[in-house]
Amino acid sequence: MDKMNENKSSREELLSKIRELEFAAVDLNLYLDNNPRNIKAVEDYNRISEELIKLKKLYEMEYGVLTNFGYSQSRCPWSWVEDPWPWESGE
Amino acid sequence: MYQNFTPYSNPYFIPNTRSMMPPMGELELVRAYIVRQPYTGLFPLSEALHKGTIFPNLYMPYPGK
Amino acid sequence: MWIYEKKLEHPVKIKSKDVKMAKFLITQYGGPDGELAAALRYLNQRYTMPTGKTKAILNDVGTEELAHVEMIATMVYQLLKDATVEELKEAGLGGHYAQHDKALFPVDANGVPFSATYFATLGDPITDLHEDMAAEQKARATYEHLITLTDDHDVKDVLKFLWAREIVHYQRFGEALQDVYDIKDKKKYY
Numbered sequence: 001m002d003k004m005n006e007n008k009s010s011r012e013e014l015l016s017k018i019r020e021l022e023f024a025a026v027d028l029n030l031y032l033d034n035n036p037r038n039i040k041a042v043e044d045y046n047r048i049s050e051e052l053i054k055l056k057k058l059y060e061m062e063y064g065v066l067t068n069f070g071y072s073q074s075r076c077p078w079s080w081v082e083d084p085w086p087w088e089s090g091e
Numbered sequence: 092m093y094q095n096f097t098p099y100s101n102p103y104f105i106p107n108t109r110s111m112m113p114p115m116g117e118l119e120l121v122r123a124y125i126v127r128q129p130y131t132g133l134f135p136l137s138e139a140l141h142k143g144t145i146f147p148n149l150y151m152p153y154p155g156k
Numbered sequence: 157m158w159i160y161e162k163k164l165e166h167p168v169k170i171k172s173k174d175v176k177m178a179k180f181l182i183t184q185y186g187g188p189d190g191e192l193a194a195a196l197r198y199l200n201q202r203y204t205m206p207t208g209k210t211k212a213i214l215n216d217v218g219t220e221e222l223a224h225v226e227m228i229a230t231m232v233y234q235l236l237k238d239a240t241v242e243e244l245k246e247a248g249l250g251g252h253y254a255q256h257d258k259a260l261f262p263v264d265a266n267g268v269p270f271s272a273t274y275f276a277t278l279g280d281p282i283t284d285l286h287e288d289m290a291a292e293q294k295a296r297a298t299y300e301h302l303i304t305l306t307d308d309h310d311v312k313d314v315l316k317f318l319w320a321r322e323i324v325h326y327q328r329f330g331e332a333l334q335d336v337y338d339i340k341d342k343k344k345y346y
Contacts, residue, residue, distance in 0.1 A: 024133070033216055091164060
């Protein structure tokens with residue numbers, strides 16, 4: 001029972017970090033759309049993106065696919081269909 | 092990454108100065124102006140999501156409760 | 157094309173049901189100044205924007221608005237999840253229940269269904285960007301009304317996040333407008 005709670009909190013922590021990174025990437029993306037020549041912004045975006053891709057891969061290997069349509073691989077059974085979905089878990 | 096927010100103001104990082112706000116006397120009639128956002132630094136990631144933006148200069152604390 | 161990520165942009169964890177709030181909140185789902193109207197407005201305007209930059213910003217803000225549609229829908233879903241039919245009737249959602257049970261359907265706070273008349277695409281980039289800036293202000297003001305309508309901190313947190321995003325979007329559309337003016341000015345002298 002303790003191990004389950006431990007796994008739950010480390011999964012939530014990892015997803016939380018992914019969410020923070022992705023949000024930073026989205027906000028930077030919008031800035032860059034209007035300011036494409038800002039070298040520092042591109043560098044910051046790339047640094048965030050590198051970390052985001054790394055963490056997503058880690059998460060997906062352990063807890064299942066986050067983005068489908070070919071963006072990452074799944075174990076069998078096909079993990080995309082697993083519950084809960086975001087509106088149920090709130091994540 | 093950004094453990095503490097360190098603002099920096101470097102002219103090389105300010106976008107193309109051609110499109111900055113023109114001096115008061117050169118503003119035209121019959122059009123709208125929005126000041127371009129200077130790139131002055133990012134919030135730490137853990138704060139940004141909670142605040143709704145990674146840009147300190149676009150952050151507005153919610154007025155009220 | 158669109159890809160879906162199985163994760164909300166910002167977490168939505170409503171702990172206590174509030175049917176009355178769901179009825180108010182749904183305006184940001186199917187109402188005139190809501191996220192669905194915003195998404196469709198920007199994603200429709202992007203086709204006739206004059207530059208790569210303006211197409212990008214309309215495309216990307218439009219896409220983020222779809223993520224916000226999902227968050228509003230999630231809030232309504234969670235607020236209604238454990239409600240009894242009696243509670244729904246009492247809160248004025250009896251009609252909604254008759255037609256939809258607890259399913260999501262885009263309507264405003266008075267049950268009026270979503271309409272494409274809530275947004276406009278004029279094709280003129282200066283006009284369209286002004287429409288977008290106005291839309292962000294309307295959404296911002298609506299979030300302020302909604303935040304005042306509830307004491308629930310779980311709900312308020314999400315609404316304050318969405319409120320902050322509207323302010324950032326307003327700045328982005330404003331910047332895009334400056335670029336469109338700059339290009340127009342450059343053309344004047346040829």
